[in-house]
Amino acid sequence: MRLHALGLAVFTLATIAAAPAPPPLRVCADPNNLPFSNAKGEGFENRMAELLARELGTRVEYTWWAQRRGFVRNTLDAGACELIVGVPVGWDPVLATRPYYRSTYVFVWRRDRALDVRSLDDPRLQGLRVGVQLVGDNGVNTPPAHALAARGIVDNVRGYPVYGDYASSAPSAAILDAVVHGDIDVAVVWGPVAGYFAGRLGAPLDWAPVSPAAEPPALRFTFAIAAGVRKTDAALRDRVQTALDRHADEVAAILDAYAVPRVATP
Amino acid sequence: VNRRKALCSTRGRRVAASLAALIGILLLAALLAHPTRHVGAANSDEGQWLRPAGDYASTRYSALAQITSDNVKQLRLAWSFSTGFNRGHEAAPLVAGDMVYIVTPYPNVLYALDAQRGSLRWKYEPKPVPAAQGVACCDHVNRGAVYADGRIVFNTLDMHTVAVDARTGRELWKTKLGDINRGETMTMAPLVVKNKVLVGNSGGELGVRGWLTALDLASGKIAWRAYSTGPDADILIGPAFKPFYASDRTPNLGVSTWPSEAWRIGGGTVWGWISYDPELDLIYYGTANPGPWNPEQRPGDNKWTSSIFARRPETGEAVWAYQFSPHDEHDYDAINEQILLDLDIKGARRRVLVRPERNGYVYVMDRGTGEILSATPYAYVNSSKGVDLKTGRLEMNHEKTPVLGKVVRDICPASPGAKDWQPAAWSPRTGLLYLPHQNLCMDVEAVDTSYIAGTPFVGMNVRMVAGPGGHRGELTAWDPVRARAAWKLKERFPVWSGAVATAGDVVFYGTMDRWFKAVHAKTGELLWQFQTGSGIIGQPITYRGPDGKQYVAVLDGVGGWAGAIVAGDLDARDAGAALGFVNAMRDLPQHTSKGGTLSVFALP
Numbered sequence: 001m002r003l004h005a006l007g008l009a010v011f012t013l014a015t016i017a018a019a020p021a022p023p024p025l026r027v028c029a030d031p032n033n034l035p036f037s038n039a040k041g042e043g044f045e046n047r048m049a050e051l052l053a054r055e056l057g058t059r060v061e062y063t064w065w066a067q068r069r070g071f072v073r074n075t076l077d078a079g080a081c082e083l084i085v086g087v088p089v090g091w092d093p094v095l096a097t098r099p100y101y102r103s104t105y106v107f108v109w110r111r112d113r114a115l116d117v118r119s120l121d122d123p124r125l126q127g128l129r130v131g132v133q134l135v136g137d138n139g140v141n142t143p144p145a146h147a148l149a150a151r152g153i154v155d156n157v158r159g160y161p162v163y164g165d166y167a168s169s170a171p172s173a174a175i176l177d178a179v180v181h182g183d184i185d186v187a188v189v190w191g192p193v194a195g196y197f198a199g200r201l202g203a204p205l206d207w208a209p210v211s212p213a214a215e216p217p218a219l220r221f222t223f224a225i226a227a228g229v230r231k232t233d234a235a236l237r238d239r240v241q242t243a244l245d246r247h248a249d250e251v252a253a254i255l256d257a258y259a260v261p262r263v264a265t266p
Numbered sequence: 267v268n269r270r271k272a273l274c275s276t277r278g279r280r281v282a283a284s285l286a287a288l289i290g291i292l293l294l295a296a297l298l299a300h301p302t303r304h305v306g307a308a309n310s311d312e313g314q315w316l317r318p319a320g321d322y323a324s325t326r327y328s329a330l331a332q333i334t335s336d337n338v339k340q341l342r343l344a345w346s347f348s349t350g351f352n353r354g355h356e357a358a359p360l361v362a363g364d365m366v367y368i369v370t371p372y373p374n375v376l377y378a379l380d381a382q383r384g385s386l387r388w389k390y391e392p393k394p395v396p397a398a399q400g401v402a403c404c405d406h407v408n409r410g411a412v413y414a415d416g417r418i419v420f421n422t423l424d425m426h427t428v429a430v431d432a433r434t435g436r437e438l439w440k441t442k443l444g445d446i447n448r449g450e451t452m453t454m455a456p457l458v459v460k461n462k463v464l465v466g467n468s469g470g471e472l473g474v475r476g477w478l479t480a481l482d483l484a485s486g487k488i489a490w491r492a493y494s495t496g497p498d499a500d501i502l503i504g505p506a507f508k509p510f511y512a513s514d515r516t517p518n519l520g521v522s523t524w525p526s527e528a529w530r531i532g533g534g535t536v537w538g539w540i541s542y543d544p545e546l547d548l549i550y551y552g553t554a555n556p557g558p559w560n561p562e563q564r565p566g567d568n569k570w571t572s573s574i575f576a577r578r579p580e581t582g583e584a585v586w587a588y589q590f591s592p593h594d595e596h597d598y599d600a601i602n603e604q605i606l607l608d609l610d611i612k613g614a615r616r617r618v619l620v621r622p623e624r625n626g627y628v629y630v631m632d633r634g635t636g637e638i639l640s641a642t643p644y645a646y647v648n649s650s651k652g653v654d655l656k657t658g659r660l661e662m663n664h665e666k667t668p669v670l671g672k673v674v675r676d677i678c679p680a681s682p683g684a685k686d687w688q689p690a691a692w693s694p695r696t697g698l699l700y701l702p703h704q705n706l707c708m709d710v711e712a713v714d715t716s717y718i719a720g721t722p723f724v725g726m727n728v729r730m731v732a733g734p735g736g737h738r739g740e741l742t743a744w745d746p747v748r749a750r751a752a753w754k755l756k757e758r759f760p761v762w763s764g765a766v767a768t769a770g771d772v773v774f775y776g777t778m779d780r781w782f783k784a785v786h787a788k789t790g791e792l793l794w795q796f797q798t799g800s801g802i803i804g805q806p807i808t809y810r811g812p813d814g815k816q817y818v819a820v821l822d823g824v825g826g827w828a829g830a831i832v833a834g835d836l837d838a839r840d841a842g843a844a845l846g847f848v849n850a851m852r853d854l855p856q857h858t859s860k861g862g863t864l865s866v867f868a869l870p
Contacts, residue, residue: 069718159473
């Protein structure tokens with residue numbers, strides 16, 4: 001028994017000596033999309049990637065690609081990388097873990113305006129200048145944009161493509177800059193973007209979750225976010241799941257540090 | 267280079283027809299007598315091919331007649347050239363002097379080859395920024411270059427227009443026209459008119475505002491820019507603007523047909539074809555669909571998206587405009603080619619432009635005034651009910667309006683339209699247009715979770731399927747005077763290539779399952795075919811080589827929107843990929859792989 005253990009130890013040492021460094025955790029990420037990720041490692045998904053790599057006993061190696069049409073095809077599916085840190089649950093191109101946070105679209109206004117808009121049915125939305133994020137995917141846009149249009153709130157709505165100006169250091173912040181500068185009174189923005197930028201622009205911003213949380217048949221304003229891998233990569237998904245489960249407190253701390261708005265459901 | 271007027275007289279051909287009749291070839295006379303009343307078709311550039319459409323009228327007709335319907339079966343490969351790239355090759359080769367020029371998809375390399383032997387003379391690499399791939403909306407195609415005054419001019423995906431010395435490949439100028447970082451790209455082929463290089467942008471899905479810009483051919487300096495949306499001053503609408511329909515005459519429709527400021531990011535990009543009539547001194551081109559708003563967010567006609575403009579080439583001043591698809595709900599860009607012909611319509615000679623439109627109608631319009639003379643479906647259409655010739659308005663079928671969260675089946679045509687960018691050819695000898703197009707419908711089935719730039723949302727799950735008959739592509743020979751099809755050829759896949767017609771009564775086109783075909787211009791009979799290395803989505807051309815022989819050239823290299831499943835390695839199980847096009851193209855990988863090659867054919 002002792003001899004066996006010794007033999008195993010020698011074998012293990014020999015293996016370690018001969019083996020190259022463990023393969024890196026290859027992460028597919030956008031190099032310029034704060035608060036999620038950037039090439040300087042300043043986003044909360046960068047921090048999440050580092051946490052997961054540490055738990056898996058390795059380091060992060062990024063494949064950078066703008067997170068637009070073709071992102072998965074050119075990164076994950078091209079075999080260039082193996083993990084996307086943040087994906088919505090139910091998103092078809094990937095195999096996802098269980099969600100590690102749930103966020104919501106929020107109303108955002110300048111703190112000194114104290115608008116406190118909380119409901120899509122707030123009558124003031126008929127007259128306020130409202131900003132919405134646009135994705136323009138064959139005439140489909142963010143859920144609040146559809147919800148406002150369904151209420152006939154159209155003429156006072158300004159659109160801000162989520163792509164923004166990719167030459168700037170924070171392309172998605174344009175809609176919140178517009179709130180700060182008074183181009184619009186209130187914006188309806190995906191939670192993580194609002195939470196992060198609310199305290200980082202020229203004037204403090206306040207936000208509140210959009211209510212109701214959903215509008216049948218097609219609209220909902222809350223989404224559960226998980227990590228995603230290739231559909232054939234269940235083994236990696238399971239390892240990442242284990243790491244997420246084991247470090248739930250650290251995950252929560254990272255999300256807190258970036259002021260990511262979170263909701264209990266769905 | 268001798269560049270005579272493209273819209274030339276037909277007197278010579280009329281005399282020829284009379285002679286033929288005199289010597290008693292009665293059948294031939296009967297065939298020629300009718301078509302000789304059509305003008306505007308001759309490619310007068312001495313056997314060269316100086317712009318993708320051949321001539322300014324965009325006929326893609328060649329007067330070369332060495333290769334005929336009788337001898338085309340002997341056609342064989344003379345030489346070929348691999349481009350070294352794998353994205354979709356949509357460009358037309360150019361021929362100027364003794365050289366053939368091809369521009370590749372991103373990274374937009376320009377190759378110059380000996381027109382007779384195929385030897386590589388030089389290449390020019392503009393080196394567009396790699397980020398252009400990630401931020402471009404669609405496949406990284408390029409639809410071709412143009413030759414003018416000793417220069418080859420073309421656009422790069424990353425928003426530059428470049429002019430290169432046609433003999434040496436030396437860069438003469440390179441002008442930045444927009445910012446890839448704001449979602450703008452360029453894929454269209456420029457046209458040079460009166461020493462102005464005319465170019466337009468792509469990227470309506472990303473919040474881009476469409477424009478056509480003119481650059482000085484000698485210096486590359488921007489001369490004027492005409493937007494598709496916004497105030498009249500931005501659209502270059504002034505006192506000379508006289509649209510045919512009364513509803514189009516109100517000032518500032520580019521603002522008032524949108525909610526508040528929505529026109530500022532309203533789309534209407536210009537990524538298709540431009541034609542020019544030297545006699546009327548008007549250029550013609552179309553604008554893409556409205557974006558990135560959803561239809562409910564942009565009540566109104568959304569002018570001037572999905573429209574056509576007639577402008578003065580020197581100033582850009584708009585002379586008339588017409589909107590094919592007001593308040594577009596189906597992604598029916600109006601960027602297709604306009605073919606300038608003089609036709610006898612109801613007993614009167616009319617200067618017309620013919621537009622085989624994405625919404626499924628062939629429009630025959632008076633090109634001086636913008637009046638619609640006829641608008642007839644050339645494919646199965648149920649998304650609209652017809653065009654009111656009094657008001658010019660397309661009557662929509664609201665049962666087929668895609669609504670988020672609602673299942674709408676069998677919308678025809680699908681988003682790529684009955685015909686997309688792939689350009690048609692015209693033969694004055696037959697009086698027929700040869701339309702390469704698709705036969706696709708779509709279902710908007712369910713909502714799906716989507717994700718872009720860190721932002722989750724609910725999307726529509728679009729699935730395209732074959733239209734009536736089960737085939738996905740057609741080549742339709744269309745008689746624009748009688749407003750009906752003379753014959754149709756069915757193809758397995760969308761016919762995503764261009765067409766070219768010749769005085770030898772041969773029409774060439776390519777298929778996505780790798781066949782380069784020659785058919786009889788009168789009957790559609792298949793006369794010859796050649797299996798290329800990859801599927802064909804390029805534009806065939808024909809030219810006279812330095813040795814006096816007639817050559818036919820085409821780029822293969824499948825891709826584009828229709829071929830994204832192969833060029834982009836998309837998953838056949840992902841029905842919604844490529845905006846739903848993959849569903850209709852699942853079997854394409856069984857027929858072709860990717861990779862671009864120029865093939866040049868001649869008689870032995």
